[in-house]
Amino acid sequence: MKFGALAERAAGERRVALTPMSAGDLGKLGHDCVIETGAGAEAGFSDDAYREAGVEVLDSAQAVFEAADVLGKVQPPTEAEVDMMREGQTLISFVWPAQNEALLERAKSKGATLIAMDMVPRISRAQKMDALSSMANIAGYRAVIEAGANFGRFFTGQVTAAGKVPPAKVLVVGAGVAGLAAIGTATSLGAIVRAFDVRPEVAEQIESMGAEFLFLDFEDSQDGSASGGYAAPSSPEFREAQLKLFREQAPEVDIVITTALIPNREAPELWTEDMVKAMKPGSVIVDLAAEKGGNCKLTVKDERIVTDNGVIIIGYTDFPSRMATQSSTLYATNIRHMLTDLTPEKDGKIVHNMEDDVIRGATVTHDREITWPPPAPKVK
Ligand code: NAD
Secondary structure, rough: EEEEEEEOOOOOOOOOOOOOOHHHHHHOOOOEEEEEEEOHHHOOHHHHHHHHHOEEEEEEEEHHHHHHEEOOOOOOOOOOHHHHOOOEEEEOOOOOHHHHHHHHHHHHHOEEEHHHHHHOOOOOHHHHHHHHHHHHHHHHHHHHHHHHHOOOOOOEEEEOOEEEEEEEEEEEEOOOOHHHHHHHHHHOOOHHHEEOOHHHHHHHHHHHHEEEEEEOOOOOOOOOEEEEOOOOOOOOHHHHHHHHHHHHOOOOEEEEEEEEOOOOOOOOOOOOOHHHHHOOOOOOOEEHHHHHHHOEOOOOOOEEEEOOOOEEEEEEHHHHHHOHHHHHHHHHHHHHHHHHHHHHOOOOOOOOOOOOOOHHHHHEEOEEEEOOOOOOOOOO
16 A cells, blocks of 8 residues: 655645654555655655655655555645545545535545544544544643743742742633643643533543642532533533633633533633633633634634733634644554554555444545445444
8 A cells, every 4th residue: 555645735734644753654564655745844854854764755746646545634635636536545634524515525526535534433442543632632732832922921930039929820621632731731830720621520630630620519510521522512500600610710810721612513602701801911811712713702713812901812723733743743643543444454455444433433435425424433
């Protein structure tokens, strides 16, 4: 099997789906690799580094499509890329099928197979391919680094000859993958960290990282858990109680990192305008949910704004791409695991097993069919 990595076409996308290291690992599994020239440059991987790892560097996307059996990239393929695919060829990338129906139709009519890394089911066996989690982990880390770079004080408390400095107070809203990464990063920088989530089962994890879980004083203590580590929507009463808790926190905390997500919905609005107004000047909000409308009412997607009362609100949606070397390394490893599962006999032959929960879940077009949405996975 020959794997071909393409350069990204989307503006500002710096990641790449193959690294020299993952090419070496694929080589050990008997797969050859080709890459479009310059594809890794912005992630810190030169054409020469790929050549040293045994990868053939080709001078155009067209040449990669012609040479490869399976193609890899980060962002969904463009229409022009789908048009370059031949019957039976496979492309692996983020696809976001719910937002890209025309793309699915196009791939279907070409007889191309699209595997969506964003549709890998969240089951234990698939963790090694879970690119959304790999990227959310990086985003959570980077959110704290970004907050620190915008915050005018230390995170850690210090006693210096020039005076005593209090530690920063950080509130993390939503303690899934990104939230837990943010909590770990903020505690390791010495901040006082509090976190809230609608899923009570994360309390123990939060506390084991040295942060405080904010419990809600709510009559019918609500379990906001749905399946697969995701949350279910909250009742209006629960939401009111949650907002009351946040209103109490707003004047106290210096940094708020919001990561609350409910699958297939707009981001829940949890940090209201009056909460922003109640915050101290110089406080920072990093809203990781900006792509889906934001958890903070005032967030502007892809921008850094400063409010009239001096609160900085960051709504960047490209945190993984801002750490392109790290994110490419993890993403390329997720892709390598997907390729390993696609060649189960270790003989380089692709077996697209639609009985396999992971491959079935991630496959959005195959055999001239749109195969999304998939049935629920059978195993946990
Ligand atoms: P996740 O599903 O693992 O975590 C989301 C958490 O939010 C869950 O723990 C859930 O219980 C919690 N939640 C849901 N509703 C809540 C509420 N009302 N109050 C408090 N908590 C609530 O998701 P994730 O993978 O950690 O991703 C988090 C967010 O980060 C997503 O919106 C994702 O799109 C985003 N993200 C952003 C970037 C970026 O560059 N900005 C990059 C990667 C991910």
